[in-house]
Amino acid sequence: MKAIVLDILVIGCSASATLSNGVVHTAEMNYAGFDNKEVLIVDADHDVTGYTYAAGQFVAPAPVLTANPLVTPIEFKLLFTAAERVAIKAARADHPLIADFYEIIEDPRLTHVDLNLPSTRFALMYLEEQGLITAARRQEILTGVVQ
Numbered sequence: 001m002k003a004i005v006l007d008i009l010v011i012g013c014s015a016s017a018t019l020s021n022g023v024v025h026t027a028e029m030n031y032a033g034f035d036n037k038e039v040l041i042v043d044a045d046h047d048v049t050g051y052t053y054a055a056g057q058f059v060a061p062a063p064v065l066t067a068n069p070l071v072t073p074i075e076f077k078l079l080f081t082a083a084e085r086v087a088i089k090a091a092r093a094d095h096p097l098i099a100d101f102y103e104i105i106e107d108p109r110l111t112h113v114d115l116n117l118p119s120t121r122f123a124l125m126y127l128e129e130q131g132l133i134t135a136a137r138r139q140e141i142l143t144g145v146v147q
Helices: 073-078 082-091 096-105 118-129 135-142
Strands: 002-006 009-014 017-020 023-026 039-043 052-054 057-059
Touching: 002 023, 009 052, 017 039, 073 096, 082 096, 096 118, 118 135
Parallel strands: none
Antiparallel strands: 002 009, 002 039, 017 023, 052 057
16 A cells, blocks of 8 residues: 655555655556645555554544533533432432532523533543442433433
């Protein structure tokens, strides 16, 4: 497998590729017009299209992080099971952090809950630390899928 590198980005891979006078020749097609940009043909053991190539090493692109969705305050509450909601409601009297967070959630001016916000994530971690939800449930809640 041959990787076609333009500057430092692998722009494609082919079973065979050669470079001649700024033209990349592959079995599939020829690519021309690279002007003065640096084009390299480098051996690769698999398709590395989209990787960067520097100092003799291929580096995979960073994973694309998917953002968690925005949910309405009602949808946020419905992310929890009925048993979890009841336990959290009971815990509000003894835990000022839980009470404060839910005062914000229940504020009528709030239009959505951003599951990406550090404060939301902290509140969920606190619920987990208090034994009101599990780590697995915290991760499920962050997906925004209503129960």
